[in-house]
Amino acid sequence: MAIRQQQERGAPVLEVRDLTVEIRTKRGTITPVDRLSFTLRGGEVLGLVGESGSGKSVSMMALMGLLPAGAARVTSGTAFLGGTDLLSVSPKRLNSMRGGVVSMVFQDPMSALNPVMRVGDQVMEAVRVHHRGLGRKGLRARAVELLELVGITDAGERMNAYPHEFSGGMRQRVMIAMAAANEPAVIIADEPTTALDVTVQAQILELLQDMKERIGSAIILITHDLGVIAEIADRVMVMYAGGKVEEAAVQPIFDAPRHPYTASLLASMPKLSGAVTTMRTIPGAPPDLLALPQGCRFNPRCPLADGRTECHTRAPELVHLDGGQQSACHFPAEVEKAFSRSSDQIEEGGERA
């Protein structure tokens, strides 16, 4: 198992370079993921954050070979997991890797589980795919063990239940059990707690952490919630309109963001501490992927862009700053100043058109 051995903490596990995805829509062809590169390291939780439509899910679906057939295709890039390029292997081989060395957890466990199949059978099936040799007894024992591991009480009995008999939180536990079944090198979790209540979210985040420690998988956690990032991410990538605009370890993302979009997201996060004042907002909305702004894609909403020609003419490249931080902004050094004036006058609210 070549992949497992590489999984020492900090060693690259998954290396994605220049991933580009195109989707044909009724109105024209869009590029929801545009030359995305990143490295996932052993034992880490890499948070992937951004607003709706920024390309978080499409990029991960592309890696998993789960893009909608026909309309969507990967037009460039490599994604090496161990010695295998996920983007060029045969669909058959990718199929056999899914649920094996790399697995997924989705936002809505109800649609990922089979409603007419007993929970136990589904977990056993997840195990069986990659342990053909195991007999029924062995499969069952492993499934019960997995369900116990994710905190389902009376796992032996619950094996016979159907998904609808479980609460949302329990269904997500089952999904995590299935994703962990074969101790994958990488788990991709797409908004795993978005549909859950906060008290259940707290349980599930704890469980993900715990599973990561036990089986040593690296996790890519997609979320739009910076609170979830603050809870469990080690490193963070911020996406905007199909591209990565910032990447850094989690603490600098919160304390010293180097892209105005990251800083804006942080400023508009409703918090339970600090003074209650008018909330800072990001004016307008993310761009239409068929009508992207000239220059920097963030310029219509950016507090720094006013009167700066570069922002309107030249698309910023991702630059490497101190401490491994990356930013795709022409003026990364000015972000701090622009956002530290706490009572300042960033455009408020209204969308004028």
Place this chain on the structure above:
Amino acid sequence: MPRILEVTGLKKHFPHRSRNTLPWRPRTMVKSVDGVDLDLEVGETLAIVGESGSGKTTLARTVLKLYEPTAGRIVLDGADITEHSLRRMTPIRRNMQMVFQDPVGSLNPRAEVAAIVEEPLRVQGMRPAERRRRVAEMLELVGLNPGYGSRYPHEFSGGQRQRIAIARALSVDPKLVVLDEPVSALDVSIQAQIINLLVELRRELSMSYLFISHDLGVVRQIADRIAVMYLGRIVEEGARDDVLLAPKHPYTQALLSAVPIDNPALRGVRRRRVLAGDTPNPANPPTGCPFRTRCWLATDTCATTAPELLSVSPTQRVSCHVATEPPQTR
């Protein structure tokens, strides 16, 4: 302060449809709202918070008489509307409007924005020319181009659609607006825009809000008072800072401690009270205190007697045998 809304002992029970209910078995009831008292002053925002299944939406819809109450009394602006028929509700509707969570599902996709916004005005019998003027005024008020009136909902983003829904609700100058998770479906940057807009409009138009949300961070931005619901009942109610900074009910404490931290530097610093298990099925709630099955303070009394909502200070009420015990007996 004059009150815009007074609700006492409100209950809404639904017949429970279960797969294995046989016709000759007595039907069980889901007690979605089970004895709620609340009041709302003119110009005030009361937030109702709680997790899924706690009865927030049912409470909102019953208050608006979109559901017939099972028991209790609803007084709007001094008039008891509990027994009002649908017809008698029509003129009253202009005083109580609603904004829903889903800005897509709540707007008719085949109607032009102008027709959507003017609908409540038409119901109230306003003449067309006047309606047109009012629609333009409302669109402007919520930060949309008045020229958008001839477009269709699908041409707008989620945040813009929520602005349209707000324009419609406010078009008739309501005294009370019930907002059911109005920003939950929106991205954070858009969420902040809508919250600011709502705060500003309430100030300008001196309305009252009943603001339903599961998000305590959002609620903090807008509420004067907060009521926490669990299994159809209010377990704690009080001034915003009382509830957020000095919660007395164990459920409120657990709920607050589950909210994600806002900076990774706080990891491991804040004590988290992770609640075991799930909310019980509202068709089969625990005896006594609804929270006792997950409560770390529960005593024998909690299993037998339902606690009442009692004042612990002039601005805070709590429904918990342990939290409301006089200090010397603790």
